[in-house]
Amino acid sequence: MTEQDFDADGLFDDDYLHFFAEPLDDRADAETDLIWRLLDLEPGMEVLDLACGHGRIANRLAERGCRVTGLDATPAFLERARQDAEARQAPVTYVEGDMRSLPWERRFGLVISWFTAFGYFDDEDNRRVLAEAARVLAPGGRFAVELNNRDWIIRNFQPASIIEREDDLLIDQRTLDPLTGRAVTERTVVRQGRVRRIPFYVRMFTFTELRDWLLAAGFRTVTGHGDEGGPLTPDSRRMIVVAQT
Known part of the structure; x- marks a missing residue:
């Protein structure tokens, strides 16, 4: 699959x-608890949620007193995020934009990229995302990336899955x-009598590869964690990588 075949919209x-x-909303409280504990967040901290989706993490962090900005490329996600933020009375600044070109400089104490929100570009642009995250962090700021653990995926690969929602x-x-390090997916959606197909891929990483990319992007230290912030092992379904400027 080429970049032209990726149907992001x-x-x-x-x-x-x-x-x-x-x-995702059902697990958002537990994920917010994990982020708060693992990254030692405090009220008043400036946080950027990169590829924030419909705001499930950003709004909960704002409820706890963080000064949160959410960036996403999908207007429909941002509109839902704003509606939820208003309902929660959680002040979040939502911005439509491209994570490869961020409109800030040395501003945030923390940037988060949660639930495999990283890895949807070619390698050059994926590296650019990391460099942009480093650029918008204040000195000593941290970048936390939560994504699939490639070691686990290889050992437990599922070639097909089905999700049902009513009909x-x-x-x-x-x-x-293996030549690109990607999991390549052909998604078929059957909804309200309509069938459509969406090709996409996501880049997978071992900890050591992503660590080296982060160091090359300008981060000084990189640590790795497994499920729920525990030790990272081959049996960890998820991987959390934390880099500091």
């Missing part, structure tokens, strides 16, 4: 929210490309 749309928003279906058929 088709991937991140109302169908995505239909199938994923509710289960609607989301079917993913996957392959692994």
Whole structure:
């Protein structure tokens, strides 16, 4: 699959929210607790949620007193995020934009990229995202990336999965490309009698590879954690990588 085959607009749309928003919201409180504990957050801290989606983490961090900015490229996600923030009376600044070109400089104490929100570009642009995260952090600031652990994926690879929501279906058929390090997916959405197909991929990383990319992007130290912030092992389904400027 080439970059031209990646249907980003088709991937991140109302169908995505239909199938994923509710289960993601169900786990958002626990994930916010983990972020708060693992990263030693405090009220008043300036936080950027990079690829914030529909605001499930950003709004909860704002409720706890952080000064939160959320950036995403999908207007529908941002509109839902703003509505939820208003309902919660949680002040969050939401910005439509591209994570490869951020409109800030040395501003944030923390940048987060949660739930595999990193890895959707070619390697050059993925590296550019890391460099941009480093650039917008204040001295001593941290960048936390939560994503799949490639070691676990390789050992537990599932070539297909199905999600049902009432009469609607989301079917993913996957392959692994060892030449690019990508999990390549052909997604079929069957909703309200309409069928459409969305090709996409996501870059997978071992800790050591992503660590080296982060160091090359200008970060000074990088640490790795597994599920729930515990030790990172081959049995960790998820990986949290924390880099400091």
